[in-house]
Amino acid sequence: MDYQAIADKIELVLASLSNVSDEELRDLAETYARACQEVNQRLQDIHHLIKAGERSEAIRRADIAPRLLDAVDALDLPDRDAWVDICTLKRLPQPPELLTQYVAELNEAYESEQGLAGLLRQHRLLALARAPLAKRAAVLRQLAEAEPENPIWVEDLQTLEKFWLDQISQEIQECVKAEDLSALEDIHKELESGQWRCAPPASVISQCRSAVEMLRNKAFRREMEHLATLIREAMERRDVSRVEELLRVWQERAATAPQWVDWDLQNKVQPAMLLAKQLEAERQAERRRRQLFNQFQQMLVNPPSRTELEKQYLALQEAGVTLPPDVEERYAAVIDMYRRRAALRRNILLVVMTVVFIAAGVIVWKVQAQIQTNQIAANAVAVVEAYIESKQFEEAENYLADLEEKHPQLLERPELIAIKTRLQEAHQEENSRQKKLADLLSMVERSLESVPNAPALDQATSLARTPEEKERVAALRTQAEKRWAALRAEAEEEFRKRINQLEEDLNQIVHSNNLSVEEELHQLSQLVERVNRLESENRDKGLSFDRELNQLRDRASARLMEVAKTSKRERSVRELCSAAAQGTQAYLAAVRKIAAGADSVGLTDLTMVEAELPRLDALPAWNNAAALWNDSRTVLSAQARTTLLEQINSLQVEPVDAFPLKMEERQRLEAYLTIISQRDQLALTIVPALNEEWKQPLISDAWFVQLKNGRRYYSREQPGRLIKVVRSLKSDKDEELPIVQSMVEYQGRAPHTVLYNRVEKALADWSAKSWEASADTVLSEIIRFSRKEPPELPELPLLFHLFWETLTVAKSGDVGWQVFWNAWQDTLQKLRDQYPANYDWPRVAQDNSSRNFDDLRAFFNKLPPPEEVLKQVASTRQEYRGIPWPRLEWVGIVIEDDQRVWYVRGVRGEIVQDGAPLFILEAPPGGKGLFLQRIGMWQGQRGVVQKAGSLRLYNGRPVVAFVPPAHN
Template sequence: MPDHHEIVDQIRALLQAVDQTRTPALDALAAAYAQACGDVSRRLARCHRLLQQGLRSEAIQLADIAPRVLDAIADLDFPERADWDELVQMYGLPDAPRFPIEITSFLNEAYAQEDPIQDLLRTHRRLALARAPLRARIGVIRKLTAQDANNPIWQDDLRIFEKARFREIQVEAAEAARRHDAGSVGRLLAELEDQTWSEPPPVVLVQAIRKSDAHFRGQQNRAILADIEVSLNDAFSAHDPIRGRLARDRWRATIAAVKLSPKDAVHERVEPALRWLEDQDRRDEFNRDREDSIRDLVDLLDDPKSVAPAVLDRTANEILKHSDGMPASIQDRFVSRLTLERARQTRRRQWAAAAAAVAAVVVVSAVGAGIRSQSRARDSARAATALSDMLELGEHGQAVEFLERLTKADPSLFEYPGLANARALVQGAQEKEAQRQIQFDQAIRQVEQAPVTEADPTALETARGLARLSTEKTLLDQLLQRRGAAHREDRDRRERELAPRLSALSANIEVIRLKLEKAKSDGQEASASLKELVQTQAELRGLGTEIDHVGDEQQKAFRVLSLKLDAMRAEQEGRKQRRRLEEQMTSAVAYSADDEPRDLDAYTELIQKYIKNYPDSPRSRAMAKVEPERAIWQTITKENRLLASWQVPESTATSEQLSARAAACKTFLAENPNDPSALRLTEYQAHLEAMARRDLRVDNPRNRLKQLFSDILIDSVWVVKVKNPPSRPKSYFLTKQPSEDSNLLRYISGFDGRERAKPIVKANIIYSSVSPQTKIGVRYKAIFSRAAMIPDWDKVMFDLLTEIRKDAEMDPILKLTLLKKVTEYAMQGSVPLQAALAPLKAVMEQSDVDLNVPWMDPESVDAGRLRLTAERVVESMPDSLEMLREARVQEHRIEQIITLTYRSVGWLAQEDSTWGLRSGSVLPNEGELWVAVPEGSPRTAWKKLGKINSGKVSVAPESLDVRAEGRPVFVTVNAVPKV
């Protein structure tokens, strides 16, 4: 059809021409102009209805479809329009409708309102086409709601999107919980609590995510404890007390924060390291005491004042308690100072002795010579002072001896209070000294009786504190030397006895390790080796009491063997748990004998658990690479659920059910762009939409076919054929049966149904009957008026096309016109027909037959010239049987979309460089194996892996690029549609 510019240019040229007589070209031009104006007016009216409904964006989108409405109005509403309307009315040609100017003003106003939000609309469309996450799209819709407040659609869309986002958050939170992803749970909780929602989020959802967030914070504390546990044990193994104490401080602080139960097993795992640190603390404290004692001795040595030798001895003994003894530099100074102080003490003793002698002489002289009593009092005082000095200097023996001489020489001196008190002090000191000696003897005996394995008996410290006399100190030193020698001899003996036992255990452990590495994890050899491992571990624990009495080297060897056995035992237990977990994974994706596909959510959770529990294993690292594909597996599960939910077959479904099903496909594809079956599901969506289109709308293909066969040139039309020598007979189309009494024939001469009268000789009439198009129309209008004709649409359309094509009586131009329109409507209602009738449509589109010529006018020269061409076009059309077979092939292929399901059958695993399928005990007898492989976000495709033949699985060699451990494998099964 000519475009608007061409039509208007032809009209202007005609109006400017001198000859404006009516011709077929004028009729065609009027019809074309009327149709163009009608099309634009109808589209403008639809835009107006959309604007009245508040759908401004949709109205502008409809108006912008080429040709744009406003541009078309500007082209068609040309200045000479009034002259053209007058010419059309004069000849009775179709009138072109006038354009309502008020609607165009509304449309212009809509454009003005739409411009400020164009950027947001473009962003909204781009995100929709890219199937962007709902979170991003919601943000744009919120801005559109704020800027375009008069449009209620945005608020409705926002509520729909937010509800969908709540469902997404629920799914994402569940996935994050399965992955133990505390960060994702926290972000989702923040999104729910921080965003401004049009409607509050579901309370249950918020509470559930809050609970998960609190749970994961507790797990994080557990993970921190696990890290600290590793640090503690590493420091213990490396004998690094500095790192150990730092880890211990963190441990205590975390334990206090977590409020962990004292019975928790984690305490037992770190107890050896904590005991070792306590031993280190005691040793360090002991060393600090030694340093403090050395510092005290240095302070005494640096003091210029006189220091009692006993004080020097006690300070030195505090240093000698420690195994390292006294430093050589300090020892020299100590000996020098001790010698000096003893010399001073000797001089004081000499002075005291002299004083005592003087006192004795004085006493004797006084007795013999009868000195006055005052002199005796002074002598008594001097004697008491001498006794006090002796006691102060620790010379208890000299004080006792001096007291005995005084008693024998002059007992009466003790009548004086001073000397009597001094005697009481000497007697008290004498009793204390006796008690000290008894205690020292007891402590020495206890030290001698203590086992030689006890390095520092408790009584040893008591004996050191009681030793005062040089003989006592010598006795104590000799005892310590004997005990040291005995301790070393006992330790050497124990080490000689223990060394071969440790070596034998070490060798046995190595043998067991090699056996466990070679044995299958679930075989009898592994079970027997595991029993040997338990026995060896019990034997090693039996050495625990002896290990405490050997040297550091053998103690270290004992700890290494213990750790090695614990590691081997833990590894075997881990293998058992890993095998059990792999069996659970297999069960989660195994093929089931019933018709229901597996839900892969359980498998997704198990594979995440496997990766978390065994992060360092090769299989776990391989699974970590495919674990991000879990969204694909979940999409496959959702698709299986969607297809299984359609209980009513297409053949009996209503248009509303088909439309809802197509909308569900569209929503599913929008929410799951990673579906590997997206292409076939998109095709199935188009198939459903086409089927629903047959009945759902007012302008559906069925109604348009009814309108087509209700046309004035088809409905209730008679045909009269009249001889026309020497040419072929002429056909006259009448609106009613011709009268037998009249020789005047009123026949249709134009598309608008106008009639002409022509006298006819009855003898020349060779045929008079209902027209062939009327016969076909009557039969098929009845079919199109049935309540339900959706299931047999393809058959009805093929039958109709075949009847039209094979009708020899129908005018060729009309036949071509009907074939073209019926083909168009038939393809609108069927995807199989779109493919099958494409060659037929191509033939008609490539023909040069002008279907606008008045074929109903037997006097039309153009129609007469084009009939032979139209006949040739019809004859060149593809074979109907071939097109029918193609339609059935396409229909069968589309049916397989709903009946063909991908059911999980196992997962890929690699054992010693050999790939295999971990499957359950039940397998289909025949089938093809597939895996879903990502091909760049968000595209995913099905890739063939192998097949099942007679119940045996074979992996194709060429499938190397799609193999990945942990990737689920599916088998295609043709299901029987549910009725």
């Protein structure tokens, strides 16, 4: 499209509007509006690329013909307002406003790109020439430093560094093999440079360092051995000067690397070193003699003191220097001159001392008084200054008052007047300092509750003088620093939480499958604004979260640009997912809306969804049942049990093994519900019968007497002198017997009656709701009484009978006791066969020769303690009750992609685990319940369709999945 030609036509039209027909105007308006839209779209794309750090790509696209800046310049009409007015009056297409605010951004990108042109050219040339990796890495580092906002350079540099690190060990070995020390040192310098984005492994650096040291050692040793050979050859030729020159070079080189100079190398040059030391000692001795002789001659020309001259003469004698005769004569003449001068000085000194002694006696008495006065004044000034320095102002004032009484004339001296003035000023200054310090410290203490006052604390630190003041300031500073650290830690923790929340929000947006394009763009824009606000706050508070915020903004911007490029078909699919997350009604509306234009997006079979949507109405009932079962606090009423059974029986899954619950778990769940659903009926039938069994007078209200001979008699009435004995269960008449107290060992309530009193309330309250509690109480008490000793132990046949009858009722309505029954069923049945319900236990108790019931005693002793039995029963109930009932959720829709491959687009994919089976809803047999047909499994962010058989798929078809129950 020729934008300049369009602009020129508009200018001509504006100049001669009357000569243009309405049809031509409309065509021109449509063309211009379309051109503005195209240019705006290009500007937006360029803007997103620049924001994403892809500046080079943005410039490349801007330079595609027609160049974007030329197009903007052409379409930005000088009389644009006049053209817009004409379009408005004639109802022509309105041109959109040009996004000229992005032009400045593009110009800046051009300027930055031109500044990088040299580096980019060098980078391309090095890449084409397959230059060494070190040179290419150096150029990439310059590019990354010159363009820090572009992440591509950092990524390329990291890739190059990783590739180089993979090869660098081989390069080091090749350099060692070739003994190329220069190349190896270059590699070591590069590794130690600290400019790596991917830090080199310490092992590689250590390997390179060791290799460099090894080659340096080899080169150094070869050089030193060569020097040693040259030194040895020079000594053989007796070329002393050459030996000394080579030895000096050897020592200089040895000093550069003493760690590599071993005894072997030193021994090779040891003779030469000894020779050099001997020659050097001889030269030094000769130089010393010449130096002493020259100094002595200079002293004779300009004689110093006699002592120094004689000392120099002795030094010459010790060094073995023989003086010429003329020098000896000059020395003797100088010494004689010194003797004459000394005699003259002694005479003059005696005269002067006499005169001085006489004058001193005259002067001393005149100045002594003045000296004493000056000393007193000086001492007074020093004492007062010391008091002022130590802040002892009262002591200084007392000292001056005492001095005024003793020496009033001294206070008129200038130094004492000045010190008094200084004392007054220092005292006032100290009072002012103490008051200001106290105010500052009080201000700091008040601020510790909120934000410590740093300026006040700094001023107080500078004002503190005494140890006590400094200690108090230090204590306050410690508290303030702790408070500052706590405040900063709180701010950083709060800031980090906000960053983490932004990251969670971004991840939720990115991984959400139920947002339309417009909704996601809106949420991403809001999130970028939140990141910008947080970044500004980070700078204001002086925190250090720049890297985290930059990464977060880059991720959000990249996602924003990616979503902005979404195709029309993808927008429709996302709109469907967004509507599906809101429910069937919203989804139905979206289906009808998109189906109206399905030809343009390739979703022509979308209308088939409407017939299937009513099947989703069965999901809430299933999930309500799951919530009811999975809530451990739920009391399963009769209605609840019925509902649960109906739901578990109404579900059909194909294939069967795709159902989350194993067959065994499902059977146990059904068994549990079936058993507890019988409680209401059992509470009306067998529970009353059990109560009647326990309420028999011989059980619930019995007395007994035990004789010393072991016989035991039971009665329905309290015995006195006589006892009405129940001789047999088969007899209706009681026999009255006299009681001889001397024969009685025990007399009182029957033990089984005591047991009945313990369980009476539990038996009376036994109902469907309290089934488990009542059964646990009665059976545990029976087991507890079985461990008692006579006379508190009930008759074992009767105790077993009560245990059998109670357990039979308990297991009929409780899985816990049913499992317990199954574990002991064989033993219980054998004992029941031997001790049936009509076993005549009163008759046996009266027979002194009766059996001890070892089999019953062994059975009860074999049972675990009652507490352990209750734990086992409770654990069994929990195993059944704890079977998880999975929820059934609408998690996606079936979509066919561009390659005609079916997949499942997530609606609520975040709740689905990887590998979870996916199902479609087929028409259930009979029209009721749920019939699920597996079509694939969930992987990552979408579902994989594994179509089988005659299964029919179409776009938009709902997909459901089982999800774990929510824990309460």
